[in-house]
Amino acid sequence: DQQVKQNSPSLSVQEGRISILNCDYTNSMFDYFLWYKKYPAEGPTFLISISSIKDKNEDGRFTVFLNKSAKHLSLHIVPSQPGDSAVYFCAASVAGGTSYGKLTFGQGTILTVHP
Amino acid sequence: DTGVSQNPRHKITKRGQNVTFRCDPISEHNRLYWYRQTLGQGPEFLTYFQNEAQLEKSRLLSDRFSAERPKGSFSTLEIQRTEQGDSAMYLCASSPGRGLADPGGQFFGPGTRLTVL
Numbered sequence: 231d232q233q234v235k236q237n238s239p240s241l242s243v244q245e246g247r248i249s250i251l252n253c254d255y256t257n258s259m260f261d262y263f264l265w266y267k268k269y270p271a272e273g274p275t276f277l278i279s280i281s282s283i284k285d286k287n288e289d290g291r292f293t294v295f296l297n298k299s300a301k302h303l304s305l306h307i308v309p310s311q312p313g314d315s316a317v318y319f320c321a322a323s324v325a326g327g328t329s330y331g332k333l334t335f336g337q338g339t340i341l342t343v344h345p
Numbered sequence: 346d347t348g349v350s351q352n353p354r355h356k357i358t359k360r361g362q363n364v365t366f367r368c369d370p371i372s373e374h375n376r377l378y379w380y381r382q383t384l385g386q387g388p389e390f391l392t393y394f395q396n397e398a399q400l401e402k403s404r405l406l407s408d409r410f411s412a413e414r415p416k417g418s419f420s421t422l423e424i425q426r427t428e429q430g431d432s433a434m435y436l437c438a439s440s441p442g443r444g445l446a447d448p449g450g451q452f453f454g455p456g457t458r459l460t461v462l
Contacts, residue, residue: 264450273453319387335387
């Protein structure tokens with residue numbers, strides 16, 4: 231049962247353009263969402279997060295949008311840079327209770343930014 | 346280096362052998378998590394600790410798996426009687442565990458890659 235889904239295994243973008251990575255979830259109990267970036271031979275690195283009380287969060291070139299009614303979130307990277315090339319994971323958690331912090335990940339999207 | 350460290354980085358073993366991995370979290374992080382990642386998939390939650398207490402275990406964690414965090418600092422993950430299906434990257438993460446959520450997310454180590462022959 232894949233509760234967090236990233237339906238695009240890969241995305242290729244030209245340097246300077248926008249990268250849009252998408253994520254869908256099915257569990258309505260999720261109320262905290264995160265994006266991680268992973269380079270080969272390294273563990274995932276936290277990128278940006280959003281609480282369900284918000285619909286947008288920005289941090290520099292990275293913006294995450296949350297559409298609760300559609301159970302959909304997206305990560306926008308503007309402008310994209312070659313150093314952004316990595317695997318991006320969407321993750322979700324329940325913000326309260328004993329399971330808080332336990333992350334459910336999507337399958338990942340490989341982003342390639344061409345110079 | 347003050348990040349999360351994991352040892353060994355790579356482990357090759359024969360089916361049926363026991364293996365043990367170690368994770369050293371960021372100092373003073375209360376929460377410690379274990380995840381498993383297979384090729385083409387995202388990390389899957391295995392278990393987590395709040396200090397030395399193991400609070401939740403995934404059904405993925407069969408009785409061949411055991412995790413400990415004896416003094417609330419480092420943690421070990423042991424797999425007994427390894428099977429080929431255990432081959433994966435085992436990731437450890439830690440977080441401060443403050444408040445209701447970790448706005449800075451969890452800090453992951455580089456992982457231990459296990460290959461069972």
